[in-house]
Amino acid sequence: MEASEVLKLVAQLQQSTGIVDATAGIDLISALETLKSTCSAVQASATDGVATAIAEQRRAIGKPKAQWRAGVASQIGLARRESPNKGGRFLGLARALIHEMPHTYARLLAGELNEWRVTLLVRETACLTVEDRQVIDKRLCSDPATLKNLGDKTIESKAKVLAAQLDPASVVKKKQKAFSQRRTSTRPQPDYMCEFKTLTSMDRAVSMWATLRKAADSIVGVGSETRTRDQVMADLAYERITGATTAKAGAAVAVNLVLSDETLLAGSKEPAHLDGYGEIPASIARQLVRDALAEDVRVTLRKLYAEPSSGALTAMESKSRTFPTALARLIDLRDRRCRTPWCDAPIRHRDHIRSFARGGKTTANNGAGLCAACNHAKEADGWESGPRPKSKGVVHVYDFETPTGHAYSSEAPRMPVARRYSSFFEHELTLNMTAA
Incomplete structure (x- = not known):
């Protein structure tokens, strides 16, 4: 059966709407x-x-x-x-x-x-x-x-x-x-929540859960405690993993929060990007900053620059074959996840879109963040890729073709820039929050 025949069937199915008889x-x-x-x-x-x-x-x-x-x-x-x-x-x-x-x-x-x-x-x-x-x-x-x-x-x-x-x-x-494949991971959930997962043996998982439940049972309903058992168990897990004295205390980790200067300082509604989670509302981003400043947390500020019309980061260049730390960080912040379409894996490699051996330069425009699997895949015979020329008002895009001749394109996500533009370049702020 040919692909064209399947697409004809799809077209027929697309007309199958409006069923009224149960x-x-x-x-x-x-x-x-x-x-x-x-x-x-x-x-x-x-x-x-x-x-x-x-x-x-x-x-x-x-x-x-x-x-x-x-x-x-x-x-x-x-x-x-x-x-x-x-x-x-x-x-x-x-x-x-x-x-x-x-x-x-x-x-x-x-x-x-x-x-x-x-x-x-x-x-x-x-x-x-x-x-x-x-x-x-x-x-x-x-x-x-x-x-x-x-x-x-x-x-x-x-x-x-x-x-x-x-x-x-x-x-x-x-x-x-x-x-041997035990691990931990996080998965974003609705309403700006996040699920922390641990994959381990059945006996260990049940033991951890039972321990938390036993501890929670001794707290729920005692004195002025108003939290439910599930809430107490979640708070206890956080406290025991991070070493925080309470679930509200800051943990000793670094968190990157990318937001426009107007979101931080002028009450803009432009969303921010929380590394490892995704887009969050401006009001929540500002609350995270306020909470960090109120606690014993060290907050550092790093400036990035983006074109205001597109939200594309401006390039940093290097003559090195490998991407230096600052340029690698820029690519990570720009791409956020693996740039291969439909792949949401974390970035592990900063790859030359047009290979170094073929004259590809170590620049932001010729660089892309990829997971290990996607980077290895494109090294196989028959894969071709190249960045599109930089142009004002267009975010970073590159095209690639698989060995079977099928073409795809990858576009970087737009950065959170301010809506009111006072100059060609707009400040983007990356706040790095680390417990002191």
């Missing part, structure tokens, strides 16, 4: 769910086909085996409008379904399992040999009735049980590998 509406919802699963199966087949074709092409011209699939996951992610990390997951899922789990693939193609439930089956059998994986594939998915009407948890549990029965040693190794 029975017909339910039938349509069910049919569309089947279609979604079938589309996922066809996507998996196409994904494996793309990876195989690229690998064969590179093998034929004598490339080392380690380079046969370099950058493929990033291309899959771009095509699906997802991050390279997810592109890698989709590639792994496709290869498992096509080459090792044909019955599971058949259930997906028939619309009897959705993409997430198929992903659970692939994930829970990933530690097994191909032979054992195929045994589970046959037991669970050769007969459509086996998993009919079962939910995510039940399907996941069935796969886990069979995996443990067939190869207990592999399951133990999988558990050990998972523990």
